Amino acid sequence: MTRTRNVAPEFTGSQEVGDLQQQPPVNLNPGAVRQETIELAPAFTAKDIADEAFWNEPVKVQVHEQQDTPIPGIVLNHNGEDCAIPFGRAVDIKRKFVQILLEMRKTIFSQPKRNPFQVEAGNAMIPKTTLLYPFAVLHDANPNGGRWLQTEQMRNVNIAAGLR
Numbered sequence: 404m405t406r407t408r409n410v411a412p413e414f415t416g417s418q419e420v421g422d423l424q425q426q427p428p429v430n431l432n433p434g435a436v437r438q439e440t441i442e443l444a445p446a447f448t449a450k451d452i453a454d455e456a457f458w459n460e461p462v463k464v465q466v467h468e469q470q471d472t473p474i475p476g477i478v479l480n481h482n483g484e485d486c487a488i489p490f491g492r493a494v495d496i497k498r499k500f501v502q503i504l505l506e507m508r509k510t511i512f513s514q515p516k517r518n519p520f521q522v523e524a525g526n527a528m529i530p531k532t533t534l535l536y537p538f539a540v541l542h543d544a545n546p547n548g549g550r551w552l553q554t555e556q557m558r559n560v561n562i563a564a565g566l567r
Contacts (some may be wrong), residue, residue, distance in 0.1 A: 458502075461495040463542040464488075466504070477536060479503050493541050498548075505555050507535040 466477065468491040476489035479500045486500045510532045517525040540552060 457545070457547075458499040459497050460543075460545055460548075462498050462501050462540060462548065463493055463495050464501060464504070464538050464540050465493045466490055466536050466538040469536070498551075501540070501552075502555065504534070504536060504538055505559055508532050508559065509535045 466488050474490075476487060479486045479488065481499050481503060486496050488494055488496060488500070510530050512528045512530050514529065515525060515527060540548075543549060543552070545551075
């Protein structure tokens, strides 16, 4: 959807004041008007509003304590909104931060034991992809929350396996 509006023309010249050249703070020709077409953002639909409400619903999670890191928790950020999550404690966070936890993965590579009769087999890299911060969902009040979680977990397993 587009709409036209009247806009005052921009001043392209300069004004000399002593030895300095300055742009004037006001339009020198207020009677001249030009038209410009602007594109309007579409209005939000009921589905857009429902989706936004779904992503901002609270979900109680517990991020398991980490043995290999001395930090007491993590801070996630989504579009400028921070969420601090301590390790080992149940906290309510918005569903959009649960989505971020689901997408944070690490891949660890290992090699099989060396076999003197098959030297090349020991060069194989065996990947294992896991969540970077394993967590448990303790409570989700939305009746569709469990189905959403299963779908996202399967999608992430397929991505890790290279199936997309």
